[in-house]
Structures are given as C-alpha cells and as structure tokens.
Amino acid sequence: MNGLRWFYISFVKMLAMLNVGVIGVGNMGKHHARVYSELGANLVAVSDINEIAGKELASRFKCKFYKDYKEMLQKEKLNVVSIAVPNFLHKEIALACINAGANVLVEKPIANTIEDAKEIISAAKKANIKLAVGHIERFNPAVLKLKEILQEGKLGKIVSIIVKRVGLFPSQLKDANVVTDLAIHDIDVLIFLLGKNPKNVVFSRAGLALNNKREDFADIVLDFEPELAFVQVNWITPVKIRTLCVTGTNGYAELDYATQELTLFESNFEKTFDSFGEFMIKFSAADAKSVNIIKGEPLKLEIKNFLESIEYNKEYFVTGEDGLRALEITLQALAKAKHA
Numbered sequence: 001m002n003g004l005r006w007f008y009i010s011f012v013k014m015l016a017m018l019n020v021g022v023i024g025v026g027n028m029g030k031h032h033a034r035v036y037s038e039l040g041a042n043l044v045a046v047s048d049i050n051e052i053a054g055k056e057l058a059s060r061f062k063c064k065f066y067k068d069y070k071e072m073l074q075k076e077k078l079n080v081v082s083i084a085v086p087n088f089l090h091k092e093i094a095l096a097c098i099n100a101g102a103n104v105l106v107e108k109p110i111a112n113t114i115e116d117a118k119e120i121i122s123a124a125k126k127a128n129i130k131l132a133v134g135h136i137e138r139f140n141p142a143v144l145k146l147k148e149i150l151q152e153g154k155l156g157k158i159v160s161i162i163v164k165r166v167g168l169f170p171s172q173l174k175d176a177n178v179v180t181d182l183a184i185h186d187i188d189v190l191i192f193l194l195g196k197n198p199k200n201v202v203f204s205r206a207g208l209a210l211n212n213k214r215e216d217f218a219d220i221v222l223d224f225e226p227e228l229a230f231v232q233v234n235w236i237t238p239v240k241i242r243t244l245c246v247t248g249t250n251g252y253a254e255l256d257y258a259t260q261e262l263t264l265f266e267s268n269f270e271k272t273f274d275s276f277g278e279f280m281i282k283f284s285a286a287d288a289k290s291v292n293i294i295k296g297e298p299l300k301l302e303i304k305n306f307l308e309s310i311e312y313n314k315e316y317f318v319t320g321e322d323g324l325r326a327l328e329i330t331l332q333a334l335a336k337a338k339h340a
Contacts, residue, residue: 018307021078021102022046023069023093025057027170028107028134029084035303037061041080047072069093073100080310082303083107084134086175091116094131098123103130105306109184109330110323117327121320132306132316133323135188139301141293142260146246146253147193149264149291155248156267161190161229162247165257167240169216177215179206179334182233187333188318188326189244190222190229197325198222198229206337209236220333262291 020041022033025048036043045064048054058065066072073081073096081097083090083106090111097104104124110133111117124131137143149155163186170181191197206218217234242257252265266287302317309316 018042018079018310019044019077020080020082021072021076022082022084023072023097024048024083024085024107025050025053026084029082030057031299032082032084032105032303033057033061033063035297035300036080036082038300039304039307041307044076044078045072070096073097073102078102080105080307087112087180088175091120094120095123098127098129098131101127101129103132103306103310105132105134105303106323107134108136108188108323109133109180109327110320111327114324114328114331117320117324121324124320130306130310130316131320132309133318133320133326134302135185135318135323135326136298136302137185137189137257138192138318139298139305140257140260141296141298141301142255142257142262143189143193143244145262145291145293146244146255149253149262150193150246154251154264155246155253156250158194158227158246158248160247161193161227162245163190163229163231164233164241164243166232166234166237168238169211169235177206177334178233178235179215179218179220179337180330182235183218183220183231183333184326184330186231186233186244187220187222187329188322190224190231191322191325191329194224194227196224198329199225201329201333201336202228204333204337205339206334207339209234211235215334215337215339218333218337220337222329222333260293260295262293264289264291 018041020036020043022029025046033046043061043063045066046054046058047066047069051067054065081102081104083093090106094104094106165182200223202223203221206215209217217236220231222229244255246253251267254263305317
C-alpha cells in the first residue's frame with residue numbers, strides 16, 4: 001500500500017477513536033464542532049447554557065447535549081475538549097477538563113489573568129495533558145508563508161511592521177475588550193514571525209468611542225529591537241480590514257489575513273553619487289509579485305494539528321506557554337494605555 005495512503009487511513013482511524021466534546025457553542029464553538037465532524041473525529045457531545053443553540057447543534061451533528069458541562073465530563077469518556085466560552089470562565093472549565101483527563105484546546109486568550117493562565121499550564125503539566133491555545137492566525141497559510149520568507153531573508157533587515165485589524169463591533173462578545181479580543185491575535189503573530197518577545201510596549205492608547213463599557217479602539221507600538229511594530233485595532237471602522245505589512249531593507253510585503261493573499265514588492269535601487277559627489281540612493285519602480293499560497297481554513301488546520309499532537313505525542317504548534325506570552329504583552333499594553 002502506498003505510504004501516504006496508509007498514513008491517511010491510519011490518521012482517519014485514529015480520529016474516529018478520539019472522543020471529543022465542545023463546551024460553548026457560540027460564534028467559535030459551533031465551528032469547532034463542525035470541524036471535528038468534518039475531520040472524522042468522534043464528536044460525542046456539546047455543552048452550553050443556551051439549550052436552544054446547544055440542542056440544535058447536537059441534532060445537526062448527531063451527538064449528545066448537556067446544559068451542564070460538569071455532567072458531560074462526568075458521564076462521557078472524553079479524550080479531547082474544545083473550550084469556547086467567555087474568557088472569565090476559561091480557568092474554571094479548563095481545570096475541570098484537565099481533572100477529567102481530557103486534552104484541552106482553549107480559545108484565546110488562555111485566561112483572563114496571568115495567574116489563571118499559569119495555574120492552567122501547571123495543572124496540564126502535572127496531569128500530563130496536552131494543552132493548546134487557539135491562536136488561530138498562526139495557522140493562516142499566508143502567515144506561515146510570510147514566516148518562511150522572513151526566515152529566508154528575502155526582505156532584508158526588517159525595519160517596521162504595521163498591522164490593522166478593524167471592523168464593526170461583534171454583538172456576540174460579552175466580556176472582552178478590543179485589546180484582549182483583537183490585538184492579542186496580532187501580538188501573537190508578531191512574536192511568531194519575529195521569533196522573539198517585544199522588549200517594550202513603547203506606546204499604547206485605547207478608548208471608548210461607541211461603546212461606553214469596554215475599550216473599542218486601541219493603537220499599540222511594540223519595540224522588538226530593532227524592529228518596531230504598530231498595531232491598530234478597533235470596532236468602529238465600517239469595513240472589515242485584516243492586514244499586516246512588513247518593510248525591510250530589500251523590499252515590502254503586504255498580507256491580507258482574510259483573503260490569505262500575500263504580495264511582495266522587491267526594492268529596485270542603486271547606491272550612487274550625484275554630480276556634487278553627495279551620496280544618494282536612486283530608486284526605480286518596485287517589482288510586485290503575488291506569492292502562490294495553498295489556501296486553507298485556519299481553524300481546520302489548527303484542530304488537525306492539535307489532534308495529531310495527541311496521537312503522535314508531538315508538541316502542539318501553540319502551547320500554553322505561547323498563550324501566556326501573548327497574554328502578558330496584551331495585558332501590559334492594556335495597563336499602559338492612555339485613554340482617549
């Protein structure tokens with residue numbers, strides 16, 4: 001039998017043997033349930049305090065519904081649980097899942113506080129449980145390709161990165177602000193792309209423009225020494241924009257998270273001297289190149305990686321420690337924010 005075909009059949013069989021549960025069937029949780037089903041995992045049950053939404057999803061995927069997640073953990077032998085509930089519940093539910101012996105994929109942020117995040121990580125290690133954090137943009141094919149390009153040095157020395165993640169207020173959110181909900185995505189991506197933590201939060205400004213309870217816009221400047229990164233997030237721009245732009249000494253890259261498109265502009269210049277003998281740089285039109293990317297659903301790639309890490313005892317792509325680092329920088333930016 002062809003080796004690749006054998007591996008595929010083995011992987012499918014493995015997925016069918018993993019009993020999966022999803023806690024929280026809102027905006028993200030319902031997609032976790034869908035993806036587990038599409039991948040062929042054994043989706044045993046879903047849980048949510050919203051009985052109507054929970055029963056509807058359970059009916060759709062022919063699995064059990066529990067209003068109380070504790071009852072689900074007690075009655076079902078689950079190998080894997082996805083947690084997609086409001087942030088303040090992450091610690092309580094993650095610890096319950098770990099105590100029940102289930103490997104955990106918790107949506108970002110890993111927790112509301114540094115202390116809670118560390119407690120989750122410690123409990124998972126003690127129980128020898130796989131803990132994954134849903135920083136989904138790391139699985140975006142365009143981000144992975146850009147990482148490759150930066151590692152190859154095609155853009156030269158990186159000078160600055162500008163990120164824009166803006167759009168309308170998501171009505172389903174109950175407890176997050178724009179920094180912990182949106183900016184944390186890009187803070188994690190920046191750490192991933194540059195391979196290091198920022199040395200300092202140089203500047204942070206946040207405010208309440210349309211929402212009188214939670215910050216709905218923020219501008220953050222991070223010093224990665226020597227690279228500088230600017231992150232703009234808000235819930236007030238009437239169009240959805242998800243872009244990341246990198247400027248280097250040899251070129252410029254534009255990435256669109258949503259369309260998974262990546263364009264490179266190769267610098268075209270020569271160092272010369274003018275008629276007075278003064279040094280100058282003479283630029284010509286930049287050559288634009290659209291990078292070929294095999295597109296894919298980031299959530300499906302994320303969950304597939306998580307399941308593989310369990311079956312083959314490999315490290316998951318975004319560990320609890322990765323989630324903690326992103327949370328630390330995000331909370332620093334929020335604490336330092338000057339309110340407009």
